[in-house]
Amino acid sequence: MTDSDWWHPARHADRRPLLLARNRIQKGLRAWLDDEGFTEVDPAALVASPGNEAHLHAFETRLLDTEGRGETRYLHTSPEFAMKKLIAAGERRIAAFAHVWRNREGGPRHAAEFTMLEWYRCGADYAVLMGDVAAMARIAARAAGVAVLRHGDATCDPFAPFERLSVADAFARLAGIDLAATLAPDGAPDAAALRAQMRATGLRPGDGDTWSAMFSHVLVARIEAHLGHGRLTVLDRYPAAEAALARRCPDDARFSERFEVYACGVELANGFGELTDPVEQRARFEAEMDEKARVYGTRYPLDEALLAALPLMPPTAGIALGFDRLVMLATGAPRVDLVQWAPAG
16 A cells, blocks of 8 residues: 555545544634635636746646547646736625646645635735734634644744744854845846855856846845744745836835745745736746746736736725645644645546
């Protein structure tokens, strides 16, 4: 019997307590969302554009008519585009437990198909979402009957006040890198400056690495594993070059209203003060797809309906949380597939 034989009675007996905890956590989160005035929505998964981030990979299929003529469609990597259209349509506080699909991913924290909890608050500062995630982490712990979130030997107390740390401060404290010095006043990244600092700290970027690739290298090699120990960490104010869907910080155009939440060194959620300028959004999408074409030799179409809808959106804060990961941490399971009722495969 292998780990993939989740359907075997003996294997299911081991997994079932985790799955029942998953149901309790989901029930608790739904109750909280309802108390907060959210309307639960159910976006379709089959879309014309699966998302326009350079390093996210979608599953592609063909939508055929009755004559067998087809058009390319994708399984979405996030319900974000559909939910923003609903905000444009007049919804003001919405949430979705959505199955999403991402190709070319694997490992104990990833799955080709997983559940994302995504929600949007119109008229709210993006910092409000940080408190939302903290509240959800507490709900998950209570539903699982634990005092701390756990992953391997790492623990995180969701009942403690969370830490809020800027990306620039994290780079300085944990990697010895002055990130702001690698960004022009308008946010344009300087790859040579970041490469020089990385080499000075003992990291070995490639001569042809882009600024974005080096930023990710530092984040993975020196920073992420140290976040969310003892308490939740909110990694805030990402460089604008790493936040294609977020508006810029009003006090510094080099950085954006984007944050991620970590527990036990595991990324749980990714939130934004949403960008609603269709001209800037189009330019950012096109830049992302240019990078995707350069690195992977492919690109995805832009969602023209989303770009048309953006001017109708009021100021909005939105966030996506990896629900399976939250359950994994609340139950202490070592892998996300152990907390999925029927893992993809």
